[in-house]
Each structure stands twice: as C-alpha cells, then as structure tokens.
Amino acid sequence: MDLTPSAEQEAFLTATSDWCRDAMPIEAARARPANLWQQLEAMGLTGISAPEAQGGMGLEFGTEALVFAELGRHLAPIALISTAVVRHSTDHAAKAGLTLAGAGAVRLLDARDAGIALGVRDGRVATFDVPAGLTWGVAIDQTVPLARVAPSPDGSDISAPRAALHLQLLAAAFALGAADLARDMAADYAKVREQFDRPIGWFQAIKHICADMAVRCAVARSQLYYAACALDAGTGDAAFHVAAAKRLADRAALDNGRANIQVHGGIGMTDEAYAHLPLKRAHLLGFIAPVSSSDLLTPELEPA
Amino acid sequence: MEIGFSSEERQFREQCRDWLHANVPAERRPMDAIDAIDFDKAWQRTLFDAGWAGINWPVDYGGRGLSIVQQVIWLEEYARAHAPWIGANFVGVNHGGPTLIANATDEQKAYHLPRILKGEAIWCQGFSEPGAGSDLAGIRTTGRVEGDELVVNGSKIWTSFAHVADWQELVIRTEPGSSRHKGLSWVICDMHSPGITIRPIRKISGQTEFAQVFYDDVRIPLANVVGGLGNGWRVSMSTLGFERGTGFIADQVKNAIEVEELIGRARANGMIRDDRIADDLAQMRAEVAALRAMTYRNISEVIRTGQPGPESSVIRLFTSELGQRIERMAVTLMGEAMIDFAYGDDDAVADYLRGFAATIAGGTAQIQRDIIGERLLGLPKSR
Numbered sequence: 001m002d003l004t005p006s007a008e009q010e011a012f013l014t015a016t017s018d019w020c021r022d023a024m025p026i027e028a029a030r031a032r033p034a035n036l037w038q039q040l041e042a043m044g045l046t047g048i049s050a051p052e053a054q055g056g057m058g059l060e061f062g063t064e065a066l067v068f069a070e071l072g073r074h075l076a077p078i079a080l081i082s083t084a085v086v087r088h089s090t091d092h093a094a095k096a097g098l099t100l101a102g103a104g105a106v107r108l109l110d111a112r113d114a115g116i117a118l119g120v121r122d123g124r125v126a127t128f129d130v131p132a133g134l135t136w137g138v139a140i141d142q143t144v145p146l147a148r149v150a151p152s153p154d155g156s157d158i159s160a161p162r163a164a165l166h167l168q169l170l171a172a173a174f175a176l177g178a179a180d181l182a183r184d185m186a187a188d189y190a191k192v193r194e195q196f197d198r199p200i201g202w203f204q205a206i207k208h209i210c211a212d213m214a215v216r217c218a219v220a221r222s223q224l225y226y227a228a229c230a231l232d233a234g235t236g237d238a239a240f241h242v243a244a245a246k247r248l249a250d251r252a253a254l255d256n257g258r259a260n261i262q263v264h265g266g267i268g269m270t271d272e273a274y275a276h277l278p279l280k281r282a283h284l285l286g287f288i289a290p291v292s293s294s295d296l297l298t299p300e301l302e303p304a
Numbered sequence: 305m306e307i308g309f310s311s312e313e314r315q316f317r318e319q320c321r322d323w324l325h326a327n328v329p330a331e332r333r334p335m336d337a338i339d340a341i342d343f344d345k346a347w348q349r350t351l352f353d354a355g356w357a358g359i360n361w362p363v364d365y366g367g368r369g370l371s372i373v374q375q376v377i378w379l380e381e382y383a384r385a386h387a388p389w390i391g392a393n394f395v396g397v398n399h400g401g402p403t404l405i406a407n408a409t410d411e412q413k414a415y416h417l418p419r420i421l422k423g424e425a426i427w428c429q430g431f432s433e434p435g436a437g438s439d440l441a442g443i444r445t446t447g448r449v450e451g452d453e454l455v456v457n458g459s460k461i462w463t464s465f466a467h468v469a470d471w472q473e474l475v476i477r478t479e480p481g482s483s484r485h486k487g488l489s490w491v492i493c494d495m496h497s498p499g500i501t502i503r504p505i506r507k508i509s510g511q512t513e514f515a516q517v518f519y520d521d522v523r524i525p526l527a528n529v530v531g532g533l534g535n536g537w538r539v540s541m542s543t544l545g546f547e548r549g550t551g552f553i554a555d556q557v558k559n560a561i562e563v564e565e566l567i568g569r570a571r572a573n574g575m576i577r578d579d580r581i582a583d584d585l586a587q588m589r590a591e592v593a594a595l596r597a598m599t600y601r602n603i604s605e606v607i608r609t610g611q612p613g614p615e616s617s618v619i620r621l622f623t624s625e626l627g628q629r630i631e632r633m634a635v636t637l638m639g640e641a642m643i644d645f646a647y648g649d650d651d652a653v654a655d656y657l658r659g660f661a662a663t664i665a666g667g668t669a670q671i672q673r674d675i676i677g678e679r680l681l682g683l684p685k686s687r
Binding site for chain 1 (some may be wrong): 305306307308309313373564567576579582583585586587589590591593594595596597598600601603604605607608615618621622670672673674676677678680681682683684685686
C-alpha cells in the first residue's frame with residue numbers, strides 16, 4: 001500500500017506542469033494556439049495509458065489520472081479525456097471528440113479535426129462518426145468548441161469492459177484539476193488584494209473559504225488516487241471507487257468554482273477576469289460520465 | 305501508487321481478525337467513565353497479554369515494534385470487529401505514550417510505557433484551561449521551581465477521564481513572566497498528589513467523562529519534566545501531527561460501518577425514497593471512502609519521509625465534520641423516537657450529542673481552518 005506518487009510519477013508530473021504553464025496559460029484559455037493538439041500529441045499526453053504497440057506510453061491508469069489532474073488544472077482540451085479512452089481501448093490512434101446525448105439533440109464537444117467522437121449510450125461506451133460540415137460555436141466552457149447534431153444513428157460499442165470507468169476516472173481527474181485551479185486562484189488573490197489595509201486572506205472570513213476549498217481538493221484527490229489504483233488492480237469495488245471519485249471531484253469543482261468568484265469580489269463577476277473559467281469547466285464536466293445517488297448506494301461493499 | 309498489501313500484511317490481517325473474532329467482549333462497554341473504568345482496564349490488559357497493545361511501540365517498552373501499516377491494519381480490523389472503544393486508556397495509548405516515546409528519558413519510558421500498555425495506569429491530558437482552550441499558548445497554570453520540585457498552581461478544564469486517571473500530561477508555565485509559546489513545560493503529574501481537586505462536569509449527553517482540575521501547591525519532582533524545562537511547546541507539538549493523521553483510523557472505519565448501517569436502516573424504513581436523504585447517504589459513502597484514501601496517503605507519507613504530510617489538519621477537520629454529519633443522519637432516520645432520550649443510553653442520540661465535541665476538542669474546526677489556510681495555502685497569519 002502506497003498512495004504517494006513514485007519518483008517516476010513525480011518526474012512526469014513536474015515535466016507536465018512546467019510544459020502546461022508555458023503552453024496552456026489560463027490567460028489564453030479562450031484562444032488556444034491552432035497547433036495545441038499536435039503539441040499534446042508530441043508530448044505523448046494523448047496516449048499515456050494507450051498500449052505501446054499503438055504508439056502510446058503503456059502506463060497505468062494511476063499515472064494517467066495524476067497527469068490528467070495537472071492537465072485539468074490548466075483547462076486543457078476536453079477531447080483529451082475521450083481520446084485517452086479511445087486510444088486505450090480501440091485501435092483508433094487519432095483525436096476523438098466527446099458526444100453528450102440530450103433531449104432532442106446530441107452535443108458534440110471538441111470534435112473539430114476528429115473523425116469520431118466518444119459517448120455513453122445505455123451505460124455502454126461507443127464511438128460515433130463526426131458528420132462533415134458542422135457549424136462550430138463554443139460551449140458555456142469557452143475553451144470547448146460545441147456543435148449540435150440530430151440524434152445520431154448507431155455507433156460502434158467499445159468492447160473493453162473498463163472503458164466507461166476509464167472515461168469517468170479521467171473526467172474526475174479533470175474536475176479535480178478545475179477545483180485545484182479555483183483554489184489556487186482564490187488563495188493567490190487573497191494574498192495580494194488588500195482591503196482595510198490588509199491582504200484579504202488575513203481575515204478569517206476569507207481564509208476559511210479558502211481552507212474549505214483546500215479540504216475539498218484533498219478529499220477528491222485522495223479518492224482519485226485510490227480509484228485509479230483500484231481500476232489498475234481490477235478490484236471488485238473499482239466501479240464504486242471511480243464513481244465516488246467523480247462525485248467528489250464534481251462537487252469540489254463546482255463548490256470551489258463558486259467560492260473563487262466570491263473571493264474575487266466584483267472583479268470575479270467580470271468576463272475579463274478568469275474566475276469564471278474553472279466554474280464553467282466544472283458545470284460542463286458535471287455532464288460527462290455523471291454519477292447518480294444509486295451508482296453510489298447500490299453496490300454491495302465490505303466496509304473498511 | 306498501489307493499494308495492495310503484502311502477503312505478510314494480509315496474513316497479519318487474518319491474525320487480527322481471528323483473535324478479535326474470538327476475544328471481543330460480548331457485553332457492552334458501560335457509558336459513564338466511572339462505571340467503565342474496570343472494563344477499560346481489563347480490556348487493555350487482555351489486549352496486552354495477547355500482544356495487541358502497542359503494535360508499533362518499541363519492543364523494549366512492551367510493544368511489538370511492528371510497522372505503521374500493521375498498526376493501521378490492526379485498527380481497521382479492530383473497528384470492523386466492533387471491539388470496544390479503549391475509553392479511559394485513550395490519552396495514554398494515543399497521545400501520552402507516543403509523546404514519551406519521542407521525548408522522554410529512558411527512566412521515564414521504562415517506568416510509564418509498560419504501565420500504559422498493560423492498562424495499569426490511566427492517563428489524562430492537562431492542556432486546556434478555563435481561559436485557554438484552543439489557544440494553547442495562553443496557558444496560565446504555573447509551576448514554580450523550588451529545589452528539585454515544581455510547585456503547581458492553577459486549573460485545567462475539559463480534562464477527559466481526570467477523575468479516574470493516575471497520571472496526567474500537564475503543560476504549565478514554568479518561567480515566571482513568560483508569554484505565549486515560550487516558558488512552557490510538559491510534565492508528568494501524579495493525579496493522586498496532595499493539592500489536586502477534581503470536579504467532574506456533566507456533558508449534554510448525560511455522561512461525566514470530563515472534569516475541571518484544580519492545583520493548589522501541588523508538588524511535582526523536576527525528574528518528571530519531559531524534554532527539558534521550557535520546552536513544553538515543542539514537546540506538545542511533537543505528536544500532534546501524527547495524532548491528527550493516524551489517531552483517527554478507528555473513527556474512520558467506525559464511520560464507514562455506520563454509513564453502511566444507516567443505508568440499511570433507510571432502506572428498511574423507506575426513507576431512502578426521499579431523494580435528499582438518498583443523496584446525503586450516497587455522498588457520505590463516497591466521503592468515507594475518500595477519508596480512508598486520505599489516511600492511506602498520509603501514512604504513505606509517514607513511511608516515505610518519516611513524518612505526516614501537511615494535510616494532517618485536513619484529515620482532522622474532515623473526520624470531525626463528517627462524523628457529525630453521520631451522527632446527525634442517524635438521529636434523522638430515528639424520527640421522533642429521538643425525543644425519548646432522557647440522559648438514557650440510546651447510543652445514536654448519545655453519540656450525536658457528545659459528537660459536538662469533535663469540532664471543539666484538540667483545536668476547534670475554526671483553528672484547523674486557520675492552520676490549513678496559513679500552512680497549506682500560505683495565507684497571512686491572523687494571530
């Protein structure tokens with residue numbers, strides 16, 4: 001039992017973090033460079049858990065989840081999640097967008113330049129062809145290109161049994177990243193913004209909001225690590241642990257996203273500041289591989 | 305990162321489980337401290353005789369010298385077996401003992417540690433004062449050096465098990481005129497010394513588990529100072545981080561078991577059909593899983609670096625508030641039956657009421673938030 005990242009994982013994480021800071025600054029989240037996807041591919045970040053025979057790194061879900069939390073903290077392209085699942089479980093080696101089936105329409109997320117998109121249908125994970133000639137706008141999360149299409153015909157099911165959990169795990173990692181980002185933005189701002197002749201982080205009213213943000217992140221991060229290890233080990237309760245990780249990360253992302261705006265005060269309400277970005281990302285992720293109460297209540301668990 | 309246990313550890317878990325299955329007492333632990341004292345001492349002795357006390361304590365002082373992971377496994381199996389709370393032995397086993405291991409002289413360790421493990425000596429904690437609860441540096445009880453003795457005057461409060469204790473980990477101001485963290489000393493106080501008066505305090509749940517203690521010219525040999533005169537703050541802090549990280553494992557497993565029981569009860573009485581209750585229970589199930597993961601992370605950190613990570617305060621805060629929400633859910637599921645409680649012995653209502661202590665004792669939830677804000681996030685110190 002060891003739930004701290006290994007030296008290799010730490011090194012991978014540091015390299016990712018350094019690269020993200022340069023390649024994906026938050027200030028440029030709404031207008032990413034056109035060749036960002038190619039850069040992500042060149043870094044190997046689109047195939048961390050994909051088999052080496054497929055051009056991937058063949059690493060375990062644990063490492064991928066760690067790195068995805070870091071990518072999520074920089075509001076990385078949402079299609080990284082779907083592409084990782086597709087590359088792990090099929091022989092499709094290129095970018096895959098995401099589909100969200102809703103009432104009357106299917107939403108295609110970040111599927112530009114992608115031949116296929118990944119979605120969940122009746123609890124099964126499937127890929128769908130992306131129609132040509134779509135009109136792209138942006139989602140509430142302004143980093144995500146969005147197109148709406150009519151309910152799609154048949155897709156092809158992914159037979160890998162863990163694909164749905166893989167998708168949920170990586171969405172959880174991205175949500176944790178959004179929660180981390182909101183916490184850091186709030187804490188950094190509380191250190192420099194002064195009111196009543198003091199940094200506002202001096203006041204317990206602000207300090208305790210920030211502390212609660214840190215608690216939510218620590219809780220969600222711990223469960224993410226455990227869930228990733230359970231998925232790697234193929235334990236019988238892996239589905240529960242992944243669902244728990246997604247639920248806690250979603251809650252952390254939403255609650256921290258809201259708290260971050262409050263800590264920023266008036267400026268937090270503006271479009272020009274960035275406090276709304278992690279909140280909007282949190283709302284979007286809440287619809288990707290969502291967790292219901294019965295997902296958490298139904299499985300029989302042995303306590304401890 | 306991996307969540308598996310070695311074959312040796314799995315074997316150890318089987319041994320714990322088998323012994324507990326055969327030896328956990330069938331009768332309930334009495335709820336009041338006075339009534340429970342004989343039970344607590346006998347159970348601790350039983351644990352010691354079978355080799356389950358002090359699993360990661362040094363062999364020289366009666367422990368087993370095993371790993372922290374084995375200690376964790378034992379605590380998990382202990383809670384899972386519904387073994388009784390160690391009650392009056394809590395301070396000695398979880399706080400006083402570890403503090404002595406880290407800071408005491410060989411003589412102090414040789415005398416006290418085996419007595420703690422055998423259940424022969426009950427310890428209590430003398431930190432909080434009427435004017436200084438969470439503000440530990442605000443201590444005013446004094447110890448005047450006179451020859452080779454300290455003469456102690458003042459008062460301590462919220463002292464759990466004071467009225468049944470033999471020894472006390474007592475923090476006092478030994479340098480006249482000193483303030484805050486400076487000039488404090490951590491001493492071993494004999495609770496049977498002349499000049500000590502104990503006034504038990506009844507809790508909102510009806511039990512008298514804690515007390516106020518008055519010191520009127522109480523004489524304590526200088527040989528009972530641990531870690532040197534004036535080093536009380538450092539000695540007091542030395543075990544708090546560890547305590548915050550692993551001192552709550554039993555609570556954590558108890559919480560997990562309780563959430564399972566609450567889900568079963570909500571199904572049985574139909575309240576699970578209330579979406580809000582179902583959602584709260586689902587959230588709690590996810591949170592108790594996360595708490596275990598967080599504790600494992602903290603223990604991994606101890607194994608890797610020798611000390612718990614800075615997130616110990618997060619564990620402390622999260623455990624206490626999660627526990628309170630679970631206790632509140634238990635009385636919610638009882639419905640109006642909870643009003644039948646009249647200082648009676650309904651466990652759910654008593655746990656709910658005395659559970660309010662969890663976010664007050666050992667530094668309030670607000671103090672924990674200050675620590676998290678300042679040490680984890682680097683926000684400016686407001687005290």
